[in-house]
Structure formats: C-alpha cells, structure tokens
Amino acid sequence: MRIMGIINLTPDSFYDGGRHNCLEYALKQFDALVLAGADIIDIGAESTRPGSDPVSATEELNRLLPVLKAIPKDRVQISVDSCKLEVQAEALKHGAHMINDIYGGSRELYILAEKYQAGLCLMHTPAPPKIMQEMTQYQDVVTEIYDYFLEKKTDWQQFDLPNVWVDPGIGFGKNLDQNILLLNHLNRFRELGSGVLLGVSRKSLIAKMTKNPDLLPQDRLPGSLAMAIHAKNCGVQVLRVHDVAETRQALTVADFLHPQSVRSPSIHLSGIEVQTEIGVLAEEKGVLQDLIVHLEIWGDFLRVCQTDNLKDGLDYVLVVNAVREYCQTNQKKTLESFVSDLSQYLGQRFKLVRVAVEVEKPRYQKTLKLGKISVRGVFNA
Numbered sequence: 187m188r189i190m191g192i193i194n195l196t197p198d199s200f201y202d203g204g205r206h207n208c209l210e211y212a213l214k215q216f217d218a219l220v221l222a223g224a225d226i227i228d229i230g231a232e233s234t235r236p237g238s239d240p241v242s243a244t245e246e247l248n249r250l251l252p253v254l255k256a257i258p259k260d261r262v263q264i265s266v267d268s269c270k271l272e273v274q275a276e277a278l279k280h281g282a283h284m285i286n287d288i289y290g291g292s293r294e295l296y297i298l299a300e301k302y303q304a305g306l307c308l309m310h311t312p313a314p315p316k317i318m319q320e321m322t323q324y325q326d327v328v329t330e331i332y333d334y335f336l337e338k339k340t341d342w343q344q345f346d347l348p349n350v351w352v353d354p355g356i357g358f359g360k361n362l363d364q365n366i367l368l369l370n371h372l373n374r375f376r377e378l379g380s381g382v383l384l385g386v387s388r389k390s391l392i393a394k395m396t397k398n399p400d401l402l403p404q405d406r407l408p409g410s411l412a413m414a415i416h417a418k419n420c421g422v423q424v425l426r427v428h429d430v431a432e433t434r435q436a437l438t439v440a441d442f443l444h445p446q447s448v449r450s451p452s453i454h455l456s457g458i459e460v461q462t463e464i465g466v467l468a469e470e471k472g473v474l475q476d477l478i479v480h481l482e483i484w485g486d487f488l489r490v491c492q493t494d495n496l497k498d499g500l501d502y503v504l505v506v507n508a509v510r511e512y513c514q515t516n517q518k519k520t521l522e523s524f525v526s527d528l529s530q531y532l533g534q535r536f537k538l539v540r541v542a543v544e545v546e547k548p549r550y551q552k553t554l555k556l557g558k559i560s561v562r563g564v565f566n567a
Contacts, residue, residue, distance in 0.1 A: 187418050189433055190265065190383070190426040191224035195231040195249040212253045220261050222431035226284065226424065229253060230267035234288055236357070238315045243272045254280050265307070271295060278302040284349075286383075288358065290338055296345045305349035306342070307383045307424075310334055311358035318359035327364040328371045331355075335378045342379070350379035351424055356386050362394045369413070372420035381423035386413045388428055411436040451491070455481040458506055462513035464524060464547070477524075477545055479509055481532070484540040500536060508535060521545055525563035533565035541565040 231249035265284035266277035284305035312321040392409035393401035458479040490499030518524040529543040544562040
C-alpha cells in the first residue's frame with residue numbers, strides 16, 4: 187500500500203488548517219512527511235471540508251504555486267488537490283505528478299493528464315462542500331457510486347493515462363450509515379482503474395462511530411489507524427493520511443500479525459451441482475431447482491502443507507457431501523438466505539476460519555438474458 191501525506195495550504199481545513207499555509211512551514215512539513223515514509227504528497231490550497239466556501243482560482247494559485255515551485259519533484263510523487271481546471275493546468279505545468287479531483291474529473295482534465303502523463307485520483311461527491319451533506323438521498327449508495335465510476339471509466343479509457351485511482355468520497359455527501367457501507371464494500375471498487383485511493387484520516391465519522399460527538403480531530407488517530415489496517419486488508423492501493431509515520435508503523439506491524447490459517451493456502455471447490463427447493467414464485471413451490479455452488483475455504487492448512495498427509499488437512503469429499511446434505515434438508519425462499527446459512531453451516535461444521543460461498547441459479551438466466559445469476563456470501567469465524 188502506498189501512503190499519501192497531506193499538506194494543507196488553507197487557513198480553514200478541518201484538522202490542520204493554518205499550520206502550513208506559509209512557504210516556510212509547508213517546506214518543513216514536506217521534509218517531515220518524506221522522512222516519515224510518504225510515497226505521495228498531496229497539496230491542497232482550497233478547503234473541501236463540509237460547509238466550506240469555495241475560493242477563486244486566483245486565490246488558490248496564490249497559495250499553491252510558491253510551495254509547488256519550491257519543493258523538489260524527485261523525492262516523492264507530488265499530487266495537487268484541486269477541482270478547478272485552471273489550477274490543475276498550472277499544477278501540471280509546474281511539475282505536479284498527479285491531480286486529485288473531488289468532482290471526479292472532466293474530459294478537459296483527461297486531456298491535460300494525457301499531455302503530461304500525470305496520474306489522477308477521481309473522487310465521488312454529489313455537490314459542492316457547502317451543501318454536500320444535504321445530498322445524501324441514495325437508494326443503494328454502493329451501487330450508485332460504483333455505477334458513477336463505471337460511467338467515468340468509459341470517458342477516461344479513451345485517453346492514454348498512466349494511473350487512475352477512484353475514491354468513493356468518504357464523508358463527502360454521505361451520512362454515517364452510507365460511509366460504513368462504503369467502507370465495508372471497498373473491494374467492489376478495486377477493479378476500476380488502477381484501484382482505490384481512500385481518505386478517512388481524522389474524519390468526523392470516527393467520532394460518530396464511537397458515539398463520542400466531542401471527539402476532536404486531534405483525538406481521532408486510533409480510529410484512523412484502525413481504518414488504515416482495514417483499508418489494507420480490503421486491497422486499497424493508496425491511503426491519504428495526516429499521520430504518515432504512525433500509519434506506516436501500524437501497517438508494517440500488521441503485516442507480521444496474520445494468523446497461521448490466513449497464511450495457509452485457500453481451497454477452491456467450484457461447480458458443485460445440487461438440487462433444492464428454493465424460490466418465492468408460485469411456480470417454484472414444491473419443485474427441485476438446479477443450483478451451482480462455488481466455495482473458497484480458509485482454514486489452518488499449514489500442517490498438511492508440511493506433512494503432505496490428507497489426515498492433517500480437509501477432506502474435499504466430506505465438504506461436497508455436506509453441501510448436498512444441507513440442500514436436502516434446508517429449503518429457502520431466497521438465495522441470500524441460502525448462501526448466508528450455508529456459509530455459516532460449513533464454517534462451523536469444519537471449524538474453518540473463513541468460507542466464501544457463491545451460488546448460481548441457472549433457471550431464469552435465459553429468460554432474463556443474463557450470463558449468470560448468483561449471490562455471494564462470506565462466513566468469518
């Protein structure tokens with residue numbers, strides 16, 4: 187995972203506003219972040235905290251350019267956090283390697299990025315920071331933001347861009363429940379572009395998660411580190427943080443602390459053909475339907491790796507038979523319930539650390555003209 191350190195050149199950022207908004211302090215912070223292990227440094231000259239007012243492009247450039255011109259460009263990658271095309275163009279002209287745009291980019295930005303072979307971070311936000319927290323009306327926040335980036339992807343793929351990361355925009359036009367849903371579905375966004383860039387450092391959702399509304403930004407480091415480890419486990423590629431040294435240390439230590447079972451191989455049993463009664467339609471009552479079950483299983487399989495003796499591992503035949511036995515005795519109305527119960531049943535019966543179950547229901551695939559209808563569920567011990 188790459189770590190992006192933050193330099194705010196604004197007087198009103200939610201955590202460190204005013205600390206680095208002069209050239210001397212900004213350069214000291216740059217050196218400190220590099221020394222702490224930052225891979226990228228993100229420089230912002232306009233606050234985008236909830237409720238903040240925009241500044242003019244002229245004001246933003248007056249804050250940004252003295253610092254951007256002064257910092258070395260060969261020590262780490264330099265990102266500029268700006269949503270204004272004029273500022274983005276000047277930033278790339280003066281050596282920035284990357285643009286971080288809270289509004290998800292534009293065709294004009296893609297043209298600039300192609301010209302300078304610059305990376306992009308495209309974030310989701312539904313409205314300007316001044317009113318974005320009034321714009322949290324989603325039917326399905328994960329799917330809607332995923333679809334938003336899919337549409338963006340059709341545009342940026344027309345250009346030769348070295349890297350495009352997507353950022354679901356935690357805290358930008360989302361309420362607490364929506365933020366938690368996004369954080370628990372980060373894997374969904376990994377296939378888009380170069381992967382996920384995530385910014386959760388010191389944000390107010392940590393206070394809300396802990397039900398402590400008086401928890402100030404300066405007291406939210408423990409929660410930030412917990413989310414950093416979660417982000418790493420979800421395959422996030424870039425993590426945007428205020429506390430580079432602390433985050434780097436937490437992630438490094440976490441690398442050593444996997445249970446043995448996590449480091450052992452996982453077992454894949456794909457295409458298990460079964461029959462069971464399942465469905466909510468009248469035509470499905472009392473009828474056995476074909477299902478196709480796919481399993482990925484994690485357990486403590488290190489010993490069988492060493493001894494090469496099946497008695498020390500998991501007998502695949504027993505697992506497949508258990509799936510079929512379950513199907514004979516458990517009738518369900520929905521695939522979601524079926525998958526949830528089957529994964530738990532297998533996990534507990536075979537004392538597994540984790541079971542991922544995907545079930546296909548072929549019956550209506552041709553009718554609906556779909557390549558596959560499936561539901562996936564996971565059991566964690």
